[in-house]
Amino acid sequence: MVADREIDVAVIGAGQAGLSAAYYLARRGLIPESGFVVLDANDGPGGAWRHRWDSLTLGSAHGIHDLPNFPLGTPDPREPASSVVSRYYGAYEAEFGLRVQRPVRVRKVSRPAGNRLRITTDSGVWLAKFVINATGTWDKPYWPAYPGQQDFRGIQLHTRDFRSAADFAGRRVLVVGGGTSALQFLLQLHEAGAQTAWSTRRPPEFTRRPFDAEWGRGVERAVSERTRAGLPPLSVVAATGLPLTAQYQKGIDDGVLTSRGPLVRLTPAGAVFEDGSTAAADVILWATGFRASLGHLASLHLREPGGGIRMDGPRVVRLPQLFLVGYGESASTLGATRAGRAAALAALAALQGWSTSSQTNSVMVPNSQSRRSTA
Structure with missing residues (x-):
């Protein structure tokens, strides 16, 4: 049996947000597999894009955004988006030596005795000071219920x-x-x-307004108002x-x-x-969308009475050691790269103030105001 492994930061998921977070962790001095680890359930690079339907070409796809410091370039727009993005993400991982561990499925994140979070996977256990969860939504499709659904013969x-x-x-x-x-x-x-x-x-x-960065930030602000209040987030389409x-x-x-x-x-x-x-x-x-894939976090009891998870930027208010990207304002590709960066910088700032106490089991984590000065 593999012994429990300790790590400063664990990133769960290697899609756009997860790779962005990993890049900034490495750029600021953490070493892959000793300072931080990236765990991904997929067999190869690409995140949710690797599962997109074959007829979705790059030219018809929405929301493919550059990863930090590594432009996508100009691939053939007729090529399937799944192939383009999988190749792009794989090249990114190799270029920056991110050493994504896959396929590794996270079964549970829990709070054992002590300050570290326990990450139970199908290949062993990690004990992390901080966790950046970037598992996205693809694993949790939303099926609405309608009368007669079981009777439909098609x-x-x-x-x-x-x-x-x-x-x-x-x-x-x-x-x-x-x-x-x-x-x-x-x-x-x-x-x-x-x-x-x-x-x-x-x-x-329908809107003719260009989906530019300024517009995207406005959308994120609208969505974040709900997550700051602990309410279920709006879908991006509802806001855009x-x-x-x-x-x-x-x-x-x-x-x-x-x-x-x-x-x-x-x-x-x-x-x-x-x-x-x-x-x-x-x-x-x-085509009814997806919900945040957070089943592995259930034992942490993160949800507020309003049904959502109360957030302070990417940080979970109820558990300051946990950062969620791909939830709320970063649930689309519009804000995923920026959210990955914000989570990484917040985790790095928190590492500097890391302290443990046998009496209080406290963790010192800067709030969103103090983090802005470190970004």
Whole structure:
């Protein structure tokens, strides 16, 4: 049996936020595998991008952002995004010697006696002074419940299970969800010869505003107001609207991106909408998003009475040794790199003030105001 290993900082997850955090930890002097470790459940680099459907090309993908100090460059926009990003992340890990350990699945993070957090994995135990959790959302797809769902005779699948629009040529497909994945599915399915219908809870709101850094920071502020109060975070789409690209405008003009309104129930042969209209369907594609993958943190009891996790920047208020990136304001690629940096710098500042007491088991962690002076 492998003995428990001690580490200053453990980063869980090697997607955009996790690699950003690892880069800044290394840049500020921590040594991979002795000062910090990166644990990733995937078989190879790429984070959630490695699982994206084959027909999602780089040119049609949203939210691929550069990692720190390593531009993506100009890959072929016709290449699958999963291939491009996996290759890019792998090159990044090699360039900066981040030594990601994989596949390592974290089963549980707990608070044993003493100040270190205990990280139980399928390959051993780590004892960390601080943990940066960057596990994202891909492992926790959200399936809504509707009356008649068990009676539907066709196929039901989630974004996570989608592979190729060509699989549904000639079929009647109802896409449920109001995010960019739903838009991409509808256009690709239509092009592949499927008969599509679209259901959203609210009328789609498109915007021509460019998704630039200033706009992104405004969105993050709106989302962070809820997480600071311990409330469940808003989805990024709820705070941003949908980008009105030329491709999406054409889809609207062609009638492909026209919502039938809220879904009320399913029938054996299809769906009923709020206005009483119906649609026959062979397939229901639930493009209903994901929730933060935090099951391994359950024993820490982080949630507030309001249902969310109260945050101070990337730091969990109830447990100052834990930083969450990919939760709340950093739940999209818009803020993931910046959140990884913020978490790494906060952890490094906290390491400088690390102290233990057999009487109090206290951990000295700077608050968000004092951390700003160290960034």
